[in-house]
Amino acid sequence: MRGIDRDELPEVAEVTLTAMIAPDLPEEVGERLHHFPEHHGYGRILAATDEHGAIVGSTRSHAFDMALPGGVRRVAGVTGVGVWPTHRRQGVLSALMRRQLADLKADGEHYAALWASESGIYGRYGFGLAVTETEAAIDVHHAALRADAPRDGGLRVLLERPGAARAAVEEVFARVARTQLGRFARDRAWWDRLLKDDPAERGGKGPLRVSVVQGPDGPVGYALHRAERRWSVHGSRSVLHVQEAVALTPAAHTALYEHLFSFDLITRVEFSWLAQDDPLEHLLVDHQKLETTPVDSLWIRLVDMPAALSERTYAAPFEAVLGITDRYAPWNAGTWHVEGGPDGARVETTDAAPDVSLDVSHLGAAHLGQRPLLGPLRAGLVTEHTPGAVARLDTALFRPDPAICGLIF
């Protein structure tokens, strides 16, 4: 396991692109290959080599500022995980994960997060599925919003190209990135990447457009979308694919959605990522017509469990002794006394008998307050020694606002 230098990136990409069944060779990806490392450095990329020195596996991480319960925190966004097909199931990924977690701990990082290609991989490494988002679609003929939806005549919607809308989009997003759990702040490199609209990456859809909701004092919402032209003998069946819809006020939500449902020739609007509490469902006259599918989003890993628990805030005061197992970050394993409340928690090792025994992955899953420990308790994966202890923990961990990341990294 070792770091890489700039010249080795194509060799790493040969492994990761092949692993992810990508349609391109590294040399065909061009400048995109180096985009994030050039902005953020090559230091967070790890490679595994075989006995001949060939790179056979890799992992890397972004350094994010992510909104978590308790505030915006540094989070390692793990990505680019892949192992060369002939070297699989020989422990390469396990070795990479062990090393990556140790590096993150040494660098003082408390959390890691990722989007998983398969849900069977990361639990063993101490990650837990923490966020579920919603994929949604609606036939525009059933997309009328309620008569009492808040409408503000002072708002207008502009339809623009990404370049023209960029300042407004960045301004609006910066507001939600600080407050909406699971969002991470996007720097220049992220916006360059997201708004680039490379024709090679449109996947058969049209160019990226941005709808911006303007209020008297500036932008209050936006949506990033692409139209996909589809014709049949019965006329247009074209689809508007909404990659992201963000609004800062109820009236901005109404204006944005009514606009997205108003394009002639578009018969269906599909949303890639909505938070589970997105206002759309409430605004529709006939919400049953909104086809929704829950989709796995962020997996969270408490890299430094005591630090992560102590800087989280809780919905209610609680006290518990937790018996933690952690195969890949052994510094977290042991018995911990946790006493917390709305201002944070004190976390100390103890010799007391645990109230609850659990793997660190379950704490990661519960950390954003969306997936209670009651689920793994009922499945027999978490053990409760003191009756009611898990319910008290769940009450303390609860968050009323479901998280959304909204962007696969």
Ligand SMILES: CC(=O)SCCNC(=O)CCNC(=O)[C@H](O)C(C)(C)COP(=O)(O)OP(=O)(O)OC[C@H]1O[C@@H](n2cnc3c(N)ncnc32)[C@H](O)[C@@H]1OP(=O)(O)O
């Ligand atoms: C955040 C991201 O980047 S997500 C992208 C992840 N990458 C991919 O999906 C690309 C395709 N897959 C791969 O490249 C590889 O199969 C990897 C990276 C998933 C696994 O690499 P390997 O080196 O084979 O894993 P390794 O040998 O260390 O396996 C460790 C354990 O995980 C298990 N495992 C590995 N891959 C999978 C899988 N896809 N599904 C379920 N279990 C798996 C192994 O059986 C083994 O189990 P054990 O600990 O009980 O013995």
